[in-house]
Amino acid sequence: MSFLFKRNPKTPQEIVRAVNESVIKLDSSVGDSQKKYQDECSRYLKQMKVILIGDDENAPQPDQISYLAQEIYSTDSLYLLIYHLKKLDFDSRKDVQLIFSNLLRRQLANKSPTVDYIINSKPEIILMLLKGPETHSIGLISGQILRDCLKFEIINKFILGNSLFWNFFKYVQIPIFEIATDSFITLHDLLTTHRKLVSEFLNNNYDQFVININKLMQSSNYVTKRQSVRLLSEIILQKYNQNSKYFDEATNLKIIMLILNDKSKNLQIEGFQIFKFFIAKPKKSQKVLDILVKNKENFIAFFKGFDIESYQIPNLVEERDYILGKIQQLPDIERIQ
Incomplete structure (x- = not known):
C-alpha cells in the first residue's frame, strides 16, 4: 500500500472521484489521449484494489474500505465502470471484476450494501x-x-x-x-443456483422455457446439444421440478427419443437421464403413453443393447434395468385383425 505513504496521498474518496473523471474522459478521447486516460484509470483502479484487499505489505483497513465503498455508491462509480468497460485495457477490466466481486462480498449486519445499492438504486x-x-x-x-x-x-x-x-x-x-x-x-x-426460485420461475414461464431448451437440444452443434440436454437433466433432477408437465407432452418425448438415437454414446446417456422420467412417471398422459406403447419393442431392443457398464456412473446400470422392466410392463399395441 505504498501509495498511501506519499507526501499527499489521495483519500479513498479522492481515488474514486479520480477514476470516475478519467473513465468519463475516455468517451471523447482517441489515440494518445485515450491511452493517457486508460493509464490513469489503471493506476486508480489498482489503488482502489489495494484499499479493498491490501497488498504484500499492508492489510486492508476497515475504515478505508468503508470510505471507499460509500463514495463508490454515492457517485455511481460501479455504473460508470461497467458502462465504459470496453474502453478500459485488459488488466483494468480484470481489476474492475475483482473490485466488484469484493464489494459484493462485503457484509454489514448480515446485509450486502452493494446488493442493496444495485437493486434499489442502479x-x-x-x-x-x-x-x-x-x-x-x-x-x-x-x-x-x-x-x-x-x-x-x-x-x-x-x-x-x-x-x-x-x-x-x-x-x-x-x-x-x-x-x-x-x-x-x-x-x-x-437456472440452478437458487432452486426454489427457479422452480417458481419455470412454473410461471414453462412454455417459453421449453420452446427455448428444445431448440437448443435440436442444435446441429454437438456441444450446444449436449450442454442443453445436461442442463435440462439437472433441472429435472431437482426435487422441486420432478412433477413438471414437461413429461406429459409428446413433443418433448419425441425430442428425447431422437437424442437416445444419437450416434454419440455420451449424448445417449444424457438423454437417458431425462427419458427415464417419462417411463417411471406413474400417471402418464395419453399421448405419451401412446408413443411409448407404439415403440415398446424398439425400446426393449435398444435398452437390451444399451452397453453402459464401462461408464462407471453410480446406479446407472440399475436404473437402465429398472426402466427396461417398466417398458416390458407396458401394454402391447392393439393389432388390427
Missing part, C-alpha cells in the same frame, strides 16, 4: 452485464461479474424477471466458442 448495472456477450471484448469479464451477482437470490430473481434473460438462449449459440461457453455457464447458474 439495476441498470445488471442490465448492462446481461448484454455483455454482445460485445465480445468484454463478454467473459461481464459474465464473471454477472455470476458473482446472481449468487444473491434477489439479483437472480431480478434477472429471471427481465426479458433480457431469454437472450442467453441465443448467446450460447454465438460462433465464438469462448463467449458461447461462458454464456452457457451463466445460463446454467441462473
